[in-house]
Each structure stands twice: as structure tokens, then as C-alpha cells.
Amino acid sequence: MEIGKKIWVFADGDLPPQGNEEPLGHEALMVVNNGDVDAEMTIDLLFEDKDPVENLHIRVPAKRVNCFRMDFPVGDEKFEIPKGQFAVVLKSNVPVVALYGRLDRRKDMAYYPIGGFSL
16 A cells, blocks of 8 residues: 655754754654655755755665654755755655654654645
8 A cells, every 4th residue: 555745844943053962863764665765856945044954865775764863964965954944845756654863862762744735
């Protein structure tokens, strides 16, 4: 059974700051491809104070899940997302299920998903 959507939008990206020895948390884009065809996807990043970065390429093989850490270089292009507010627009050639989450260790360790919108 094919599940998911081809376009996902996550409007609340905001990487936690660097701590003394490591980041005070991270954000990740998790993508599930339940189909029989590899998912070839692009990510567009929208910022509040700079031009967008478009068409970063990622992929998830058929019947797999991948987690893309946003504090690591993103996509085949190895783009490093700057600190501050951003949004993620994910476009896929096949339907996928996507979730965006944040781990925040600044006070009490917390992990929470960030709601998205799909078409």
C-alpha cells in the first residue's frame, strides 16, 4: 500500500546554539518511503533574512527510513544550514511520510516533533 504525500512543509526550523563541547540539541528530518520505488527528493530552505537555498538532493531507498540531521551538511551538496530561523520544503518523486523533530538539551532534555503540512 502506498502511503504519504509528495510535498511537505515544515515552517519552524531553528537550530539550537553550540554548547561548550557540543550542540545543545539538534533537529532532524525523518522520511519514510513505504513504496517500491526509491524516493528522490529535493529540499528548499527558506530564511527570514537571506535568499532561499533550493534543490538540495536527498534520497530514501524503497521500503526504508532515513533520518537527516539538519546540523550536519545537508544533501548531496553538503550545505551547512546557518543558525537562526528557517523553513523546509520537501518535494519527492513518490509519496513519502515525513516528520521534523527537535532535541533540545538546554534545560530539561526534551524531544518534540514539529507539525508539518503536506500536499
